[in-house]
Amino acid sequence: MGYQHIQVPAGDKITVNDDNSLNVPNNPIIPFIEGDGIGVDVTPPMIKVIDAAVAKAYGSEKKISWMEVYCGEKAVNVYGADQWLPEETLEAIKEFSVSIKGPLTTPVGGGIRSLNVAIRQQLDLYSCERPVRYFQGVPSPLKQPELTDMIIFRENSEDIYCGIEWQPGSEGAQKVIDFLQGEMGVQKIRFDKDCGIGIKPVSKEGTQRVVRRAVQYAIDHDKDSVTIVHKGNIMKFTEGAFKDYAYELARDEFGAELLDGGPWMSLKNPKNGNTIVIKDVIADAMLQQVLLRPAEYSVIATLNLNGDYLSDALAAQVGGIGIAPGANIGDGISVFEATHGTAPKYAGQDKVNPGSLILSAEMMLRHMGWSEAADLVIKGMEGAIGAKTVTYDFERLMDGAILKSSSEFGDEMIKHMG
Ligand SMILES: NC(=O)C1=CN([C@@H]2O[C@H](COP(=O)(O)OP(=O)(O)OC[C@H]3O[C@@H](n4cnc5c(N)ncnc54)[C@H](OP(=O)(O)O)[C@@H]3O)[C@@H](O)[C@H]2O)C=CC1
Ligand SMILES: O=C(O)CCC(=O)C(=O)O
Numbered sequence: 001m002g003y004q005h006i007q008v009p010a011g012d013k014i015t016v017n018d019d020n021s022l023n024v025p026n027n028p029i030i031p032f033i034e035g036d037g038i039g040v041d042v043t044p045p046m047i048k049v050i051d052a053a054v055a056k057a058y059g060s061e062k063k064i065s066w067m068e069v070y071c072g073e074k075a076v077n078v079y080g081a082d083q084w085l086p087e088e089t090l091e092a093i094k095e096f097s098v099s100i101k102g103p104l105t106t107p108v109g110g111g112i113r114s115l116n117v118a119i120r121q122q123l124d125l126y127s128c129e130r131p132v133r134y135f136q137g138v139p140s141p142l143k144q145p146e147l148t149d150m151i152i153f154r155e156n157s158e159d160i161y162c163g164i165e166w167q168p169g170s171e172g173a174q175k176v177i178d179f180l181q182g183e184m185g186v187q188k189i190r191f192d193k194d195c196g197i198g199i200k201p202v203s204k205e206g207t208q209r210v211v212r213r214a215v216q217y218a219i220d221h222d223k224d225s226v227t228i229v230h231k232g233n234i235m236k237f238t239e240g241a242f243k244d245y246a247y248e249l250a251r252d253e254f255g256a257e258l259l260d261g262g263p264w265m266s267l268k269n270p271k272n273g274n275t276i277v278i279k280d281v282i283a284d285a286m287l288q289q290v291l292l293r294p295a296e297y298s299v300i301a302t303l304n305l306n307g308d309y310l311s312d313a314l315a316a317q318v319g320g321i322g323i324a325p326g327a328n329i330g331d332g333i334s335v336f337e338a339t340h341g342t343a344p345k346y347a348g349q350d351k352v353n354p355g356s357l358i359l360s361a362e363m364m365l366r367h368m369g370w371s372e373a374a375d376l377v378i379k380g381m382e383g384a385i386g387a388k389t390v391t392y393d394f395e396r397l398m399d400g401a402i403l404k405s406s407s408e409f410g411d412e413m414i415k416h417m418g
């Protein structure tokens with residue numbers, strides 16, 4: 001289609017087959033959103049590092065054609081007032097299938113709703129996948145940070161992130177409260193004046209499509225467990241339903257059977273016969289489990305809000321959100337993105353760690369099947385950290401480290417690709 005402000009560069013489109021596998025040309029066009037705040041600091045080094053890895057891996061045979069698309073403050077500058085998420089940005093992300101984005105600002109309380117959440121919901125990117133692994137030499141509060149090796153599958157389309165909520169004192173809040181009290185027999189709203197109300201939808205379909213990806217990941221990567229994380233003891237029909245639907249899927253689609261009478265289950269990995277345990281842990285207990293007994297967890301499947309909390313907490317165990325990557329995956333469309341936000345106090349200072357966005361791009365390369373280039377990104381990251389040439393977040397915690405800016409850290413990574 002013709003775009004108003006998006007300049008489509010020379011290159012070819014990634015296309016998607018019926019089974020959601022990709023056809024990746026040698027010169028794919030990849031849309032990117034620079035991002036607000038530190039987006040301006042982390043996106044250019046990401047592009048430079050990825051271009052270098054691709055050139056080193058494939059010479060002139062393959063090259064990404066980056067295509068800027070707009071969202072957040074930059075979109076308002078380009079498209080005009082209130083154009084935070086232009087329709088053509090969503091169209092381009094759909095048309096070109098694989099994209100990457102920097103962080104976007106969301107005001108607390110009033111103002112616009114999260115653009116990050118809007119992108120995930122409007123494109124139905126239902127699985128937020130955030131791997132957490134240790135790079136040798138990264139400063140960590142743990143004695144054995146290398147034991148933390150997990151991936152979070154966070155349900156990305158439901159839960160309280162749907163934004164179905166009413167402001168305290170509003171007509172909407174009052175209507176919902178009147179309905180609950182008058183027609184549903186609810187007597188437990190402790191203070192029904194000046195009371196905000198939110199709704200938390202959790203469905204079988206929404207749960208099972210993300211848990212399916214988590215179990216399949218465990219099979220494909222020979223992992224020994226999938227842990228369902230929920231607060232089903234308190235929220236019985238939402239978080240409890242998530243747990244039940246997850247076990248049901250493991251049984252019906254993957255042949256899992258009860259382990260020692262249940263509720264835990266196990267299945268044989270069809271690829272190698274190894275056992276995969278499907279277990280569940282209540283969310284608050286999980287936050288201490290991952291800290292005290294990290295080796296017992298590998299693949300985690302959880303609801304949207306739990307996944308948000310857990311991904312930042314786990315990132316801290318292996319060095320912080322400065323190097324925590326992520327992907328939002330739907331059927332055929334994917335948007336890779338850093339776990340961190342816009343860190344406004346550092347914006348434009350060429351200071352923060354670009355590692356999170358670079359490692360998100362590394363996931364993107366793997367998703368495209370360009371694993372040789374992805375391996376070089378990991379090699380560059382290991383080399384730069386091993387040489388103690390790091391950004392402020394690591395430098396302040398590492399003995400003998402050499403402080404690098406965002407862009408210099410990217411250059412160090414390129415140097416260490418060999
Ligand atoms: N997906 C997205 O686009 C996300 C957007 N947001 C949005 O970002 C804005 C700010 O959110 P906030 O809660 O402050 O969280 P941020 O992740 O932006 O920042 C919190 C702290 O994390 C550290 N940090 C973040 N990014 C980096 C980095 N690249 N390198 C090193 N350290 C980093 C900094 O710690 P220190 O101060 O210790 O140096 C920073 O002060 C909000 O509008 C929020 O809604 C938040 C999360 C995700
Ligand atoms: O959308 C936001 O502003 C926050 C999103 C977030 O915290 C996350 O994606 O982890």
Ligand SMILES: [Mg+2]
Pocket residue numbers: 308309312339
């Ligand atoms: Mg978060």
